[in-house]
Amino acid sequence: MAIKAGFAMCGSFCTFGRVLPEIEELKDSGIDIVPIMSYNAYETDTRFGKAKDFIDKIEKITGREIIHTLTAAEPIGPKKLIDALIIEPCTGNTLAKLAAGIADTPVTLAAKSNLRNGNPVIIAVSTNDALAGAAKNIGALLNYKNVYFVPFGQDDCVNKPTSIVADFTKTKDTFFNAIVGKQIQPILL
Secondary structure (H helix, E strand, C coil), X not given: CCCEEEEEECCCHHHHHHHHHHHHXXXXXXXXXXXXXXXXXXXXXXXXXXXXXHHHHHHHHHCCCCECCHHHHHHHXXXXXXXXXXXXXXXXXXXXXXXXXXXXXXXXXXXXXXXXXXXXXXXXXXXXXXXXXXXXXXXXXXCCCCEEECCEEECCCCCCCCCEEECHHHHHHHHHHHCCCCCCCCCEC
C-alpha cells in the first residue's frame, strides 16, 4: 500500500513554480499525494501566476481535488487520511500558528490532526522574516516531536537579510527520513 502524504501549500507565491516539480517527484516515487492549500494560496492571483492555473496543475499531478476549506480538512485526523504532511512553502504566518497551536486554516488543521495521530509534519520554510520575527517560531518548532524541516538557508542575504527559503530539491530526502523518525542533515545550508 502506498504512503499517503498531504502536500500543503501556503501563500509564498514566488516559490510555487519551484514547488510543483517536488510534488511530481514525490508522486513519481509512488507517494499518494493529497493536495491541501491555505485560503490565500487557493484564492489569490499574483504576479507569479493565477490561482486557477496552479490549482489545475496540482490537481492534474495528484489526480485529486485540493482540500481548501476547514470542512474538507477536518476528517484528515479522525479518518487517518494521510501518513505524513509536507507544508511547502510554509510562510511565517503559518509557522507562527503552528508554534502557537492555532488550527484555523486547512493547512494548520491538517498539521494539528496529523501530529495528533503521531505522524510527521515536514516544513519547507519560505519567509522574508525568518531571521527576525519568525525566528522564535522556527526555534520552537525545531523542538516539537514529529516536526521535521527541509534544509534551509538565506536566499538573498544582501537585499533580504532576514529571508530564508528551504532547498525544495531536498523535499523527497527529507520526507523519506522523516517517515522513519530522522531529521535530514545538515539543516542549515
